[in-house]
Amino acid sequence: MIQTGQPAPDFTLPDADMNEVSLKDYIGRRHVVLCFYPKDDTPGCTLEALEFSDMLSEFDKAGAEVMGISRDNCMSHAAFRDKHGLAVRLLADVDGEVCRAYGVLRQVERDGKAFEVIARTTFVIDKDGIVRHVFEDVKPKGHAEQVLARVQDLAA
Secondary structure (H helix, E strand, C coil): CCCCCCCCCEEEEEEECCCEEEEHHCCCCCCCEEEECCCCCCCCHHHHHHHHHHHHHHCCCCCCEEEEEEECCHHHHHHHHHHHCCCCCCECCCHHHHHHHHCCCEEEEEECCCEECCCCEEECCCCCCCCEEEEEECCCCHHHHHHHHHHHHHHH
């Protein structure tokens, strides 16, 4: 997993509207909060996305973009966003390439079958593209507030 102090791996992924989003577009301009989450429209992921959406103006004031990344496709992201009125930009990493680059995939076994799942993890990346905070094994409730405090520390 990418650690604090390391450069954040660059990426380009489509969002819910199929517009390409690249980390490099924010370097030198904005801090970036990347929230890796397991699955659209599940209870924990919905709670987390709603809390970040509700606090988006605070993140904006602190000079930060907030993006959620899962392996769901663009259509799933659009349905999730529209169903819950989410304001957070949702990025589709269908093949898991970005998840692998950040080290957030975990092998699990269910019913005798092994597969990869995303460990709920958030990275706070500064304007220089350096990872400043890593939140592992995130509990959704109250997480957005914790992350905002770290982003505000960067802005101070």
